[in-house]
Amino acid sequence: MHQITIDLASDTKTKPTSEMRQAIATAEVGDEQAGEDPTVNRLTKKVCELLGKEAAIFLPSGTMCNQIAWRVWLTPGDEIIMDKSAHTFNFETGGPSALSGASINTIHGRYGIFTLDDVKKIVRTPSNYFPRSRAILIEQTSNLGGGSVWPLEKIQSISDYAKSEGLIMHMDGARLFNACVVANISAQTYAQHFDSLWIDFSKGLGAPVGAALAGSEEFIKKAWRWKHQFGGAMRQAGIIAAGALYGLNNHIDRLTEDHINAKTFAKGLSKYSEITVDPVETNIIFFDVGGLNLTAQEFDQKLMKFGARCTPMGNSRVRAVTHLDVSAEQIEEVLGIIDQIVSNSNT
Ligand SMILES: *Cc1c(COP(=O)(O)O)cnc(C)c1O
Secondary structure, three states, X not given: OOOOXXXXXXXXXXXXXXXXXXXXXXXXXXXXXXXXXXXXXXXXXXXXXXXXXXXXXXXXXXXXXXXXXHHHHOOOOXXXXXXXXXXXXXXXXXXXXXXXXXXXXXXXXXXXXXXXXXXXHHOXXXXXXXXXXXXXXXXXXXXXXXXXXXXXXXXHHHHHHHHHHOOEEEEEEOOHHHHHHHHOOOHHHXXXXXXXXXXXXXXXXXXXXXXXXXXXXXXXXXXXXXXXHOOOOOOOOHHHHHHHHHHHHHOOOOHHHHHHHHHHHHHHHOOOOOOEEOOOOOOEEEEEOHHHOOOHHHHHHHHHHOOEEOEEOOOXXXXXXXXXXXXXXXXXXXXXXXXXXHHHHOX
């Protein structure tokens, strides 16, 4: 195992800053599952304010936020509509079917984003034969879509339709704030189009653990029951909530730096005819190294020899993610490393 000093594998790789560790060390705590942890309560209150929702619940992970939302909204046999790239479809071990009896109907969108027409084409009419279309999932930003940002108008048109058809709107907002700073649209403005949504503290916000799910009082009351059943009710969780709160208070605006670094990185890569780079909007860069006659795995192994890494995603596709622990200087450094890899592949 090589020592990795430039870690572009994911924005989950951040370590708490010393200021965040200070906030964690001095956090007031209590019994979370009894509602007695003051730091958790402060965090959920702040989440409600930011998202303009009545209630919120603190959970160990974004995955649990999705799974609890499905459990609240669905009865077995119901169907969720989402893009085929969705995290809850690909990376949650079949949770929606295992835990909520859900089937999933996928849309083949563009960079993870689909249109009202796409939705209308696959929503099922009520029938004794069909699964019941029940919810629509939107992932803001789209992870496998390359950090693409859902335009507000698209969300609004789908949400208006969902309301008229009695469909639930749920947002996987793992990277909602990345969208907010790029589009200069508040989290609340996006959130008003959703019945439920969640944000992750362990991605761009740089906290070690945690996510929060928000919605109406009634929704969150039901969510509490499944939090217990799924084993997500905690005790002195203020220890981790303090990191999350610190991230919310201090690390939203700085996401712009990650976006600048991502653009610089993509621009550097696009100089090579052997590498093709997908459009970059936020902090995720997808590129293809097939032109170097390397697999994604081989490319990443070469990077690792120099103390850097990305994530191989398929045969020759690579994903890089910028975050709190990657500086502008390190982006220049990794571009220098890639320059050597490209030169060597040509000799
Ligand atoms: C990371 C991620 C999740 C899951 O969040 P965890 O906190 O890792 O469980 C869900 N959706 C998207 C889009 C993600 O990027």
